Amino acid sequence: MNDLTQAQDFQDTVEQINQIPAVKKILEVICTTTGMGFATVARVTKDRWIACAINDQINFGLGVGGELKVGTTLCQQVMDDRKEVVIDHVAEDPIYSNHPTPRMYGLQSYISIPIFLTNGDFFGTLCAIDPNPALLNNDKTISMFKLFAELISFHLESLQNLNETQAKLLEEQSNAEIREQFIAILGHDLRNPVGAISSAAQLMFRTSLDDKNLKLAKIIHDSTIRVSRLIDNILDFASGRLGGGIALNFDNDKSLEETLQQVITELRTVYPEREISADLNLAYPIKGDYKRIAQLFSNLLGNAITHGSKDTPIIVKAKSESDFFELCVINRGNKISQETEKHLFKPFSRGKVHQGKEGLGLGLYIASEIANAHQGKILVTSTDQETCFTFQLNQNLSENL
Template sequence: MRQASTDPRFTTHPAPKLYGVESYIAVPLHRKDGSFFGVLCALDPLPANLSEDKLEVFRHLGDLVGHQLEQEDELGRRDAQLLGAHEAAQLREQLIGIVSHDLRNPLNAITLTAATLIRRTDLDDRARRGLSRILESADRANRLIRDLLDFTQARMGKPLPVNPQSVDLHALTQQVVDEVGLATPGRRLDVVCEGDARGTWDPDRIAQVLTNLLTNALQYSPAGTPIRVKTEGQGGKVVLSVCNEGPPIPAQVLPGLFEPMTRGSREGGERRSIGLGLYIVDQIVRAHAGSVEVVSTEGVGTTFRVRLPRGTE
């Protein structure tokens, strides 16, 4: 509008007279997604020659203002995300402290007390069985806490700590299988050892891998079927296999099997919960520069195969 007092559209309009405006420019402001924000206005109490080039400059100015508004919105969103990430990191640190200290301490007290009582010679069979169940439950809770701590550390981008030392995987495997067998009476656990299985690994971490694989195999196989464990030296690496005769893992689950909280279903409605165990297995094997794979077929069963380079002895 170049001159409101002579423009037929505004000669009778009360606004120019109320605000003393003769010339007026208005440019709409839009964000990059096209949403309307507002209007950029210029007012002049005197008539103005609003040539097309001046109008074009004002349009560009409106585009710049809209772009700046978009940048400020984006910076605000990023600040909120950074604040949320910082708060989440603090929460994770607090969770680690609670789990590692406040939960482990009472569990250790329970384990120590039950272990002391079970060594008494005046216990009847019922009391001894009860104490055994307490020890088994406390041990299972400690494994869950350990997996949770490892999961949290891995999700925070930190490598799992390992303490490599000289290990005979044959001997370590037999020890772990014996311990798991004591906690699962009635299940058959077969072990086959072939070749030289010595290497440099963290024995506690490798025992954790085997325990998780055995727990998974026992959980997802019929009670009357055996679990077969094999350790085999193959040149510069050692292979650890755990096989069970349970139903095959559903095809839709296999691609994400080593991701945390993976779930699938088989025909008939059975639920299969992977949880954290296999995720921790994968993270520990990676920390040893190794690999893990699974083969699962109908009629044959499921085999988890871990390949570990021997490292430097």
């Protein structure tokens, strides 16, 4: 550790100790209980002694952050021996009566208790001094100091753990934001080339093509539709994660029935081998973002095509009443397990998919987010016979949007 880093480490420690409200009270209790005039929590290493918190009633002259040469203190002995030093009366003490430290600082009474972190590392000392004798070397006083030292250690480590957790959280949030911004920018920049490919495919349809090239043009066109949906899901996912959520626009240029029929037509074109049976009974208009509902519907219908049985039709039912709207997508196929159902609407969660039908696992998540934005919900029922995804919207609730 270089000098600059070490200095910052000591400064952080001083700040952390002074963030613990109990420390000030502990030092006050020590002085009141023992009658001593100076008490401190000191950070002690082999090279330095730093006062982190102080209660000074004798004008000792050392402030918070003040430093003593560690070699001139008895705290160095506490650190080396990992045990307390307690002196009631220096002049009468057979060990310390001629010791240079008491003479240098004018001490007659002294107590220093080591502070250990829970991993056993030595942190520093809780100590008190006074120019007059005091009754310190007894079980009651020493036990009190040890209890206070343990309390300081507990609070210090709790604060350090909290700061480390907060720092890691901020770092993760920053990394997540960068990732999601990258996804949003990437998705946005992909629109232009995909649009160009789609336009080129449509121009090819207007020319004379043999069966082979017509098939290739259709593959290109159908793939651009699928990629466009993936881009939409990526952008919506990034938008939701970055805090914007799913945006709704109620300025609809088509009816809801026309919008849903358009989705069915598109998917019938992309998957001509799949039968889609639709029963749309939309007698009442609803308040909602029809393009978003179409996106929700497209994701549910695409999911049914991917996971449903190829030999049976997919059934679409929609109905609206004066205060209620419901859209159901039903397919036959394997039952969704209870464990899989728990994760269906989580991002990047996918069930087993057929080769060539792989996706990002965002479709159902985006559909759920669109439903939530409308204050609606998506229900799932799955049996050995069929699976049904149902989007329900209470009109009374949607009117508050």
